[in-house]
Amino acid sequence: MDISVEEASGTCSLALAGELTIHHSAAVKERLLASIRACARVDVDLSSVTDIDTAGMQVLLIAKREAEASGARLQLGGLSAAVLDLVGLFNLADQFVPPVAQGVQP
Amino acid sequence: MNLELALQTFITESRELLLSMEDALLQLEQDPQDADAIGATFRAIHTIKGSAGLFGLDEIVHFAHGVETVLDRARAGEIVVDGALSALMLECRDHIDELVSEAAGEASGDDGAARAVRAERLGERLQRYSHSGEAAPKALPAVAAGGEPRNAPDDGVSTVASECWHVSLRPGPETLQNGMDPAPILRYLGSFGELVHVTTLCDGLPAGDDMDPERCYLGFEVEFRSNADRQTIEGAFEFVRDDCLLHIVPPRAPIDAYRALLDDLPEGQARIGEILVAGGALGADELELALAARPALPDIIDAKPQAGEARKPSKIRRGGERHSVRVDADKLGELIDQVGELVIASASAALMARRADDGALSEAMSLMGRLVEEIRDRTLSLRMVEIGETFHRFHRVVRDVSRELGKDIELVVRGEETELDKTVVEKINDPLLHLVRNAMDHGIEATELRLARGKAARGRLSLNAYHESGSIVIEVSDDGGGLNRERILAKAQERGLVAAGQNVSEAEIFKLIFEPGFSTAAQVSNLSGRGVGMDVVKRNIEALRGSIELESREEAGTTIRIRLPLTLAIIDGFLVEVGTSSFVVPLDMVQECLELARDEARAPRTYLDLRGEVLPLVRLRELLSVSAPPTVRENVVVVHSGGCKAGLVVDRLLGEFQTVIKPLGQLFRHLKGISGSTILGSGDVALILDVQSLVQQAAQRETVTVRAAERMPLREPA
Numbered sequence: 001m002d003i004s005v006e007e008a009s010g011t012c013s014l015a016l017a018g019e020l021t022i023h024h025s026a027a028v029k030e031r032l033l034a035s036i037r038a039c040a041r042v043d044v045d046l047s048s049v050t051d052i053d054t055a056g057m058q059v060l061l062i063a064k065r066e067a068e069a070s071g072a073r074l075q076l077g078g079l080s081a082a083v084l085d086l087v088g089l090f091n092l093a094d095q096f097v098p099p100v101a102q103g104v105q106p
Numbered sequence: 107m108n109l110e111l112a113l114q115t116f117i118t119e120s121r122e123l124l125l126s127m128e129d130a131l132l133q134l135e136q137d138p139q140d141a142d143a144i145g146a147t148f149r150a151i152h153t154i155k156g157s158a159g160l161f162g163l164d165e166i167v168h169f170a171h172g173v174e175t176v177l178d179r180a181r182a183g184e185i186v187v188d189g190a191l192s193a194l195m196l197e198c199r200d201h202i203d204e205l206v207s208e209a210a211g212e213a214s215g216d217d218g219a220a221r222a223v224r225a226e227r228l229g230e231r232l233q234r235y236s237h238s239g240e241a242a243p244k245a246l247p248a249v250a251a252g253g254e255p256r257n258a259p260d261d262g263v264s265t266v267a268s269e270c271w272h273v274s275l276r277p278g279p280e281t282l283q284n285g286m287d288p289a290p291i292l293r294y295l296g297s298f299g300e301l302v303h304v305t306t307l308c309d310g311l312p313a314g315d316d317m318d319p320e321r322c323y324l325g326f327e328v329e330f331r332s333n334a335d336r337q338t339i340e341g342a343f344e345f346v347r348d349d350c351l352l353h354i355v356p357p358r359a360p361i362d363a364y365r366a367l368l369d370d371l372p373e374g375q376a377r378i379g380e381i382l383v384a385g386g387a388l389g390a391d392e393l394e395l396a397l398a399a400r401p402a403l404p405d406i407i408d409a410k411p412q413a414g415e416a417r418k419p420s421k422i423r424r425g426g427e428r429h430s431v432r433v434d435a436d437k438l439g440e441l442i443d444q445v446g447e448l449v450i451a452s453a454s455a456a457l458m459a460r461r462a463d464d465g466a467l468s469e470a471m472s473l474m475g476r477l478v479e480e481i482r483d484r485t486l487s488l489r490m491v492e493i494g495e496t497f498h499r500f501h502r503v504v505r506d507v508s509r510e511l512g513k514d515i516e517l518v519v520r521g522e523e524t525e526l527d528k529t530v531v532e533k534i535n536d537p538l539l540h541l542v543r544n545a546m547d548h549g550i551e552a553t554e555l556r557l558a559r560g561k562a563a564r565g566r567l568s569l570n571a572y573h574e575s576g577s578i579v580i581e582v583s584d585d586g587g588g589l590n591r592e593r594i595l596a597k598a599q600e601r602g603l604v605a606a607g608q609n610v611s612e613a614e615i616f617k618l619i620f621e622p623g624f625s626t627a628a629q630v631s632n633l634s635g636r637g638v639g640m641d642v643v644k645r646n647i648e649a650l651r652g653s654i655e656l657e658s659r660e661e662a663g664t665t666i667r668i669r670l671p672l673t674l675a676i677i678d679g680f681l682v683e684v685g686t687s688s689f690v691v692p693l694d695m696v697q698e699c700l701e702l703a704r705d706e707a708r709a710p711r712t713y714l715d716l717r718g719e720v721l722p723l724v725r726l727r728e729l730l731s732v733s734a735p736p737t738v739r740e741n742v743v744v745v746h747s748g749g750c751k752a753g754l755v756v757d758r759l760l761g762e763f764q765t766v767i768k769p770l771g772q773l774f775r776h777l778k779g780i781s782g783s784t785i786l787g788s789g790d791v792a793l794i795l796d797v798q799s800l801v802q803q804a805a806q807r808e809t810v811t812v813r814a815a816e817r818m819p820l821r822e823p824a
Binding site: 029069 | 282283287288289292293296301303304305306308311313314315317319320322323324326
């Protein structure tokens with residue numbers, strides 16, 4: 001799993017490429033949490049994630065929680081097919097709604 | 107890998123699991139709500155099934171699966187473990203026991219055909235429980251007349267509308283590390299049904315820093331529509347079952363099943379209730395019903411323990427809770443043998459040190475001797491086991507026999523931690539079994555008679571064990587009718603053991619019970635009075651160098667007390683010499699030693715006047731064909747065994763000493779008069795005398811002589 005990080009004017013952009021599975025979950029968790037604490041805005045590009053398992057999903061969920069707790073804005077975008085599949089299986093689509101849409105009143 | 111060895115391990119472990127399953131089932135009989143017991147029973151069966159599968163023991167796997175299915179329903183609260191079910195479970199357990207013995211290659215009681223028939227019958231009865239989903243759960247057992255009436259609006263009979271299976275999964279935290287993942291499992295479910303609704307619970311996720319990225323924190327509640335049967339659905343979770351919380355509720359299940367979920371799941375009723383409704387498992391009104399006041403559990407009167415004595419079989423800690431190591435029994439035996447040699451070698455070294463008259467050396471030897479003795483004691487203690495295991499098995503025996511007899515008998519066990527040698531424990535089981543059955547059959551009276559005598563309807567049988575001056579004492583007591591002295595005396599007179607009008611003390615009357623073929627039972631029942639009598643029990647006990655005695659009070663009860671040496675490997679002996687041969691007499695059988703005055707020995711007597719008592723003499727020299735000429739002075743060792751006395755005539759008395767017994771080889775097994783051998787410090791072999799048989803021989807010989815002499819007047823010795 002490759003994690004590329006770019007930081008510019010308070011925004012961290014991360015791109016995850018490869019397998020987001022238990023083998024890499026620790027490393028990914030470290031990076032995500034570090035970015036969330038460092039930047040006010042974190043954009044994560046998941047379009048190159050080829051495989052994801054429960055451990056990987058948990059890391060994404062934990063990142064969301066940390067962001068909410070610390071007030072950072074976390075965007076998990078470009079969900080690849082593998083990620084979408086698991087999100088669908090676990091019925092967690094509401095966790096992956098982009099932050100912009102969250103503020104919309106019904 | 108040695109498959110044979112692995113199979114042996116499977117057999118041993120399965121037997122242990124079957125024992126713990128029996129405990130749990132007996133406990134369930136007392137308390138059908140005991141969730142721990144149900145869980146323990148389920149886990150035992152599940153493990154046996156899995157392991158049997160590894161060895162291709164399909165018969166066991168197939169049968170165990172049927173049992174497991176029913177137990178799973180019990181676990182989920184779908185069926186209640188009433189008396190009939192727990193009795194069925196015990197029968198199933200017994201059947202699996204037989205199958206395991208068969209797998210172990212042991213000859214079983216019945217043949218394949220009978221076994222197959224039994225398996226089928228049990229299977230049929232099990233089926234009735236695994237398919238009673240639509241029926242009402244059975245009424246809670248043993249409601250005494252004063253039980254509280256149910257006050258809930260429903261009685262759990264109404265079923266929910268949902269046509270879907272509800273699967274609730276909480277994988278264990280290590281699931282992911284173990285290489286499993288719930289995602290593929292859910293996908294697999296989707297392959298033979300429709301995942302109508304999945305709720306993933308993130309409640310278990312901790313704060314960022316505390317989260318371990320390799321542990322599983324998620325939970326799942328799934329509505330699953332499928333035509334598959336429970337077996338297939340369960341099969342999907344085969345590999346994660348052991349560590350996870352899994353509930354499978356069938357379509358149109360009774361409300362009770364969802365009540366169980368609401369109770370069991372860690373997130374709490376409110377949260378789970380919400381999820382169930384959102385997912386479609388329950389309608390809002392059904393949820394209300396499930397959350398409403400449940401039927402109150404009726405007070406189970408009369409089943410409560412009396413006077414604080416626990417009715418539950420005491421929980422014996424098994425296996426994994428203790429830090430223990432499995433040791434091959436043969437290896438332990440070899441170690442003990444070698445330690446025995448060490449003791450002997452150290453004794454002979456000490457002997458030489460004494461002769462060398464070197465102070466420093468003697469002191470060193472003395473220290474070594476002490477250490478060697480400690481090692482010997484510790485090694486022997488490795489073979490000590492708690493008698494609790496043996497006692498524990500009697501719970502099942504008492505249950506079965508009391509049902510057979512139609513009597514209400516409880517078993518109370520004390521002194522379970524008392525330790526004794528493993529070899530003794532194995533041999534004590536049969537005598538104890540006979541004594542227990544005897545007490546239940548002949549000791550404890552029928553219920554009506556007990557009540558008429560003002561006793562509690564429930565009879566009490568107690569097993570007790572404790573240490574006393576180097577021995578272990580085992581007591582079997584009952585609060586039954588006690589021994590009837592008149593009947594025993596009458597029977598003894600009938601059989602000519604006691605002369606009419608003879609004055610016999612109470613102790614002697616009780617001893618008569620141990621005569622062969624003696625049974626005062628009015629009816630020789632199926633259980634006891636079969637000829638496997640008290641005399642056999644006594645002989646078995648004495649073969650273990652133990653003793654047995656009786657105490658009884660009419661209408662109050664009887665206590666049988668067995669005394670056994672703590673170990674059979676070591677003997678406290680008394681060393682004697684005849685010619686150049688040494689012999690050992692067990693010290694606890696030695697009463698006293700006398701000198702045989704020369705002129706008495708000149709006229710070879712076969713008996714001695716011991717303070718007015720007739721003491722038959724056994725001349726070891728003649729008996730054992732010792733060729734060396736007799737010494738000037740001879741000695742007599744007075745020994746007693748089984749109530750009789752004899753005097754062993756020997757040359758020299760060499761004193762007390764403790765030594766390790768070495769068994770005689772196969773060649774010498776039928777040798778009469780010798781029960782073992784040992785090696786002295788000097789390196790010579792000393793034979794251990796079988797005092798019991800020597801005394802018996804002497805007594806019989808004496809009886810013949812006396813009877814012959816009765817026809818002639820006895821002459822007083824000069």
